[in-house]
Amino acid sequence: MAGRQDLTAYGYRKGRAQFLAANDICHLCGHPQADVVDHVRPVAAGADPRDQDNWAPAHGVNRCPTCGRNCNGEKGANTRTPRLKTSRDWYA
Structure with a gap:
């Protein structure tokens, strides 16, 4: 099983x-x-960081140029995908 050191x-x-x-x-x-x-599924919870089936793109370091959020930071280690308020309903 891979560990956090594999992230670098x-x-x-x-x-x-x-x-x-x-x-x-x-x-x-x-x-x-x-x-x-x-x-x-967070690496801290035992997920393999190399498993691309567990990857999803997000805004983080550079923040979203449209809404200004650090989406991944707002989500944190939460395993549920939060419904962030946006100007458009992306979940409909």
Whole structure:
């Protein structure tokens, strides 16, 4: 089983960059230019950080250019996807 130290490994960082290049719509607010990978099931809870089936694009370090949120930071380690208030209902 992989650990948190795998989050800094070259292979992980390369895979993460490829994933974000192909998927840049934040799964939390629905806006483009996501800059981090959200582990839907947290690594701290035992999820393998390399499992791309557990990845979802989100805004983090650079915040969302549309709504200004740090979506992944607002979600935190919550395993449920929060319904963030947006100007558009992305869940309908």
